[in-house]
Amino acid sequence: MRCLMIEPNLPLTKELLFKQVEKKQHQVENTSHIELLPYFALNFLSSSLETENSLDRASLKLLGMISSLRLEIEDPISPYKGGFLVCYLEKFRIEDIPDSYLSVLAELIFEPIHLELKARIADFLRVKRYNPKESFKFAEISVRAYVDLFEHFKDTNNNWLLSIRQISRATQIAIELGRNSKITVFLVHRIEDEIYKIKIEDQERYTERLMRLLLQLRSNEKAEEFAIIAEKIASTAELNSNWSAAKVYWKLGADWYQTINNAEKALEFKLFVAETYYKHAKEAIAQKDRIPRYMMAAGYIQSAIEVLKNIPGAKQRLIELQIKLMEYQKLSVAELVPISVPFDPSRYQTEVKETFENKSLDEAIQYLISFPIPRKKELISVVKEEMNHFLKTLSSNSYINSDGKIIANDKNKKNILGQTDGEDVTQAYYYAKANRQLLITGTIEPARRQILCNHPILMSDLLFIVEDNPFIEQARVFAYLKGLHAGFHGDFITSIHLLIPQFEHSLRLLLEHNDILATSFKPGGIQEEKNLNSILSIGELNNILGEDIVFDLQGLFIERTGSNLRNRIAHGLMKDNEFFQSDVIYAWWIILKVCFLIKLNFIQSYNENNLNSEEH
Numbered sequence: 326m327r328c329l330m331i332e333p334n335l336p337l338t339k340e341l342l343f344k345q346v347e348k349k350q351h352q353v354e355n356t357s358h359i360e361l362l363p364y365f366a367l368n369f370l371s372s373s374l375e376t377e378n379s380l381d382r383a384s385l386k387l388l389g390m391i392s393s394l395r396l397e398i399e400d401p402i403s404p405y406k407g408g409f410l411v412c413y414l415e416k417f418r419i420e421d422i423p424d425s426y427l428s429v430l431a432e433l434i435f436e437p438i439h440l441e442l443k444a445r446i447a448d449f450l451r452v453k454r455y456n457p458k459e460s461f462k463f464a465e466i467s468v469r470a471y472v473d474l475f476e477h478f479k480d481t482n483n484n485w486l487l488s489i490r491q492i493s494r495a496t497q498i499a500i501e502l503g504r505n506s507k508i509t510v511f512l513v514h515r516i517e518d519e520i521y522k523i524k525i526e527d528q529e530r531y532t533e534r535l536m537r538l539l540l541q542l543r544s545n546e547k548a549e550e551f552a553i554i555a556e557k558i559a560s561t562a563e564l565n566s567n568w569s570a571a572k573v574y575w576k577l578g579a580d581w582y583q584t585i586n587n588a589e590k591a592l593e594f595k596l597f598v599a600e601t602y603y604k605h606a607k608e609a610i611a612q613k614d615r616i617p618r619y620m621m622a623a624g625y626i627q628s629a630i631e632v633l634k635n636i637p638g639a640k641q642r643l644i645e646l647q648i649k650l651m652e653y654q655k656l657s658v659a660e661l662v663p664i665s666v667p668f669d670p671s672r673y674q675t676e677v678k679e680t681f682e683n684k685s686l687d688e689a690i691q692y693l694i695s696f697p698i699p700r701k702k703e704l705i706s707v708v709k710e711e712m713n714h715f716l717k718t719l720s721s722n723s724y725i726n727s728d729g730k731i732i733a734n735d736k737n738k739k740n741i742l743g744q745t746d747g748e749d750v751t752q753a754y755y756y757a758k759a760n761r762q763l764l765i766t767g768t769i770e771p772a773r774r775q776i777l778c779n780h781p782i783l784m785s786d787l788l789f790i791v792e793d794n795p796f797i798e799q800a801r802v803f804a805y806l807k808g809l810h811a812g813f814h815g816d817f818i819t820s821i822h823l824l825i826p827q828f829e830h831s832l833r834l835l836l837e838h839n840d841i842l843a844t845s846f847k848p849g850g851i852q853e854e855k856n857l858n859s860i861l862s863i864g865e866l867n868n869i870l871g872e873d874i875v876f877d878l879q880g881l882f883i884e885r886t887g888s889n890l891r892n893r894i895a896h897g898l899m900k901d902n903e904f905f906q907s908d909v910i911y912a913w914w915i916i917l918k919v920c921f922l923i924k925l926n927f928i929q930s931y932n933e934n935n936l937n938s939e940e941h
Contacts, residue, residue, distance in 0.1 A: 331386045332379070333423035339432035341384050345369070346438050359484055362441045366392035370410055390422055391430070391446060398490060399784055399810065401497040405452055419453075427455040434466055440477065444470035444491075448498070464498050465508045471495035472515055486781050489534050492516065496538045504543050513544045525557050532558060533573050536581075537785065545584035552581035552590070559597070568605040569687060569789060572598055576792075595636055602629035602793075603646065606653070623653040624925025631793040681772065686780045687789060693772050694918040699760045701876040704753045754880040754887035758908070761881070761888075765907035769914050777813060784810045795838065796831050796923040805920070812913035818904045824916050825882070825891055829857045832866070835923075841865050857891050858883045874919065881912055888912075 349368045369389035373382050393408035400406075407418040427450060434447045447467035451460055471491045478488035496516075499509040516535050523532050536551060559574035579594035606625035609618050626646055633643040681689050780786070784806045791797050791805045808823035833843035833854060841863065845853050860866065861879045870878075880887030888908040893899050903909070 331383050331390070331421075331423055331426070333425045335380060335383050337380065337384050337387070337426055337429050339429055339436070341380060342388065342429060342433050343436045343438070345372075345381070345384050345388060346433070346436075346442065350439050359478070360441070360487060361439065362392050362445060365389075365439070365442060366410075387422070387426055387430075388442075390417060391449060392442070393417075394419065394445070394449065396445075396448075396494070398494050398497065399807065401500075404494075404497070405449065424453070424455075427453060431455060431459065431463075434463075440470050440474050443467075444474060444494075448494070451498070461502065461506075461508075464502055468495045468498050468508050468512060471498075472512065485531050489531065489783075492535070493538060496541055500541060509542060513539065513542055516542075517544075517547060520551065520554065525554075525561050530570055530573060533570075533577060534783075534785065536577050540580055540584070543584075545581075548581040548585045549587075552578045552594075555581065556594075559601075563601065563604065566608060568601055568608070571601045573788075575601060592636055595632060596639065596642075598793075599629040599632040599636070599639075599642070599646075602626065602632065606649075610653075619653045620657040621925065623650055623657055626650045626653060627795065628793040628924065631795055681775045681779060684779075686776070686782065686786055689772075689776045689779065690790070690917075690921070693769070693776065694914075694921045696764060696768050696772075698873055698877045698915070698918075699757045701753070701873050704756050704760070707756060752886075753876075754884045757877065757880045758887055761911045762907040765910050765914075770907075770910060773813065773815075773910075773914075777815075782810065782813050787813075790917070790921055790924060794920060794924040796835060796920055797827075798830070798834060801827055801830065809913075809917055809920075812910075812917070815905075817909045817913060818901075820913050821890070821894065821904065821909050824913065825857075825894065828916050828919075829860065829891075831920075832857070832860045835869060836860065836863065836866065839865070839869055870919070874915075877915065881908065881915065 349365055349372075352368055366389050369385045369392060373385035373389060376382050376385070389410065390408070393410055395406045395408045396404055397406055398404060405419050407416060407421070409416050430446050431450055434443055434450075438446075444467050447463045447470065450456075451463040451467060454460070455463075471494050474491040475488045475495070478484045478491065492512075495512055499506070499512045502509055516539055520532055520535050520539075523535075532554070536555065539551070555574040555578035559571045559578065562568070562571035562574065575594050575597040579591045579598070582588075582591040582594065602625045606622035606629075609622040609625065612618055626649055630643060630646050630650065633639045633646065680692065684692065776782075787806055787809050788802075790809065791802045797805055804823050804827050808820045808827065811817070811823070812820035836843040843855050843860065845855055845859070855863075861875060861883055867875050882891040883889060890908055890912055
């Protein structure tokens with residue numbers, strides 16, 4: 326039995342647990358820390374190591390484990406993921422908490438314990454489905470505690486991000502109870518009251534998050550009022566050139582009108598979204614000291630076009646913006662010049678904090694995706710130069726996996742890279758893999774960590790990447806959001822399992838938009854969607870994405886001498902630790918990069934610039 330396990334079926338009582346909580350509440354509440362659960366956990370667990378009394382030790386361990394549980398509000402189906410016991414240096418699972426102690430925990434929540442503990446224990450009991458007859462009571466206690474915590478963090482600590490987290494969890498619980506339940510009605514009224522208090526100059530977009538919670542609760546009694554509030558905030562944001570906020574609130578206004586079936590007003594607000602993109606583009610053009618201004622403007626116009634495509638009667642405006650888009654694309658080519666800099670990972674690591682210090686989340690992500698990818702021709706040139714060494718001609722390479730099995734060699738390699746011979750191909754993919762590892766270690770991973778340190782990213786914060794993006798089908802936005810969000814938070818197991826299949830579909834969509842068949846025909850009239858292996862071998866994809874990006878994707882996802890991620894994941898060939906290595910982190914990053922580039926319409930200009938630079 327592991328040392329952290331609690332012996333089940335000991336005679337723990339409510340009085341014993343409350344005595345332990347009461348002792349720690351006085352210690353913890355006098356600290357200056359904002360969120361107290363981690364400090365409750367530390368105090369409970371450290372005390373459990375010091376006592377020799379088996380009942381005291383079990384009660385303290387139990388409270389320490391409950392306080393240490395990791396709550397992921399982005400996963401309402403299975404929100405508790407186990408945790409880590411700092412004093413024992415051990416991870417634990419939710420199943421490690423014995424069911425025999427749930428009844429005493431159910432008694433404890435009716436005592437005057439700290440709100441964070443009350444919310445956590447009541448929520449945990451509900452998730453564990455202890456005593457279904459009392460489930461509503463546990464839900465009510467947890468929702469009311471979360472609402473009180475929302476007010477506490479907002480009013481006492483002025484910590485809106487933490488307060489939104491509390492009210493978001495309360496909303497998830499209320500959704501399960503149904504819109505007509507007493508506790509759901511209470512929560513709706515509380516959120517509505519809070520929206521009325523917020524100023525129209527909502528720079529941090531808290532109104533947006535609260536309104537989204539009401540929409541999730543399917544509350545539309547005050548839809549028209551909230552649509553008007555959204556309109557006022559959007560108009561004020563436009564006056565302040567806060568285009569991101571303006572677009573968000575115009576969309577919210579449209580959503581409110583849709584809940585009451587006012588299609589005319591909903592379409593009007595969607596038109597405002599498209600026009601806000603256009604105004605943002607005009608502002609980008611006006612900033613003559615900023616480069617690349619035409620490239621940025623082209624991206625905003627592309628987003629406006631995506632919005633207009635779904636609005637009946639907007640054909641004339643759509644044509645006008647398509648003409649404007651082509652104009653900006655041509656002008657953007659001149660803004661791109663090849664940049665060559667020496668690569669020094671240690672220098673990037675020391676400078677990354679300063680680089681991201683005062684950047685907004687949008688700016689920080691744009692900087693993150695700006696790091697260069699390996700250049701195909703440069704890598705092959707290096708391979709050819711190495712091949713000229715006479716010793717190299719006397720040997721061949723074999724490539725092995727983490728289990729020591731040979732997965733590829735230089736012999737009889739199929740030629741898929743133009744006129745390059747087989748050995749050049751295998752080595753080029755191998756060198757690209759080494760290049761990716763340097764890029765992750767020196768730039769991408771330090772940058773991701775710094776962005777996360779500066780911005781506690783919620784899924785809704787990433788909507789600007791995936792919404793109105795021609796690369797991403799509307800019905801797949803949530804999967805992309807979940808995958809990208811998980812990657813930012815370092816959960817690459819979740820991230821990559823979600824993103825690779827969606828990315829494969831997006832590439833098929835991209836081919837179809839360019840009138841290239843992404844379906845194969847089998848005997849008997851069977852039609853099959855081409856998989857990633859087939860898609861990345863389609864030559865026309867080079868003309869759309871550029872040969873460097875396609876080469877990088879081939880080596881990363883489908884080539885045995887590269888990383889072969891798609892096939893290794895699909896066939897269960899990856900161990901747990903391999904999901905946190907550089908190849909997987911790079912896959913998350915390159916998918917983020919391609920999504921962002923296509924949204925901003927960079928890729929066409931990027932390819933044209935490469936062609937021009939090679940001609941000169």
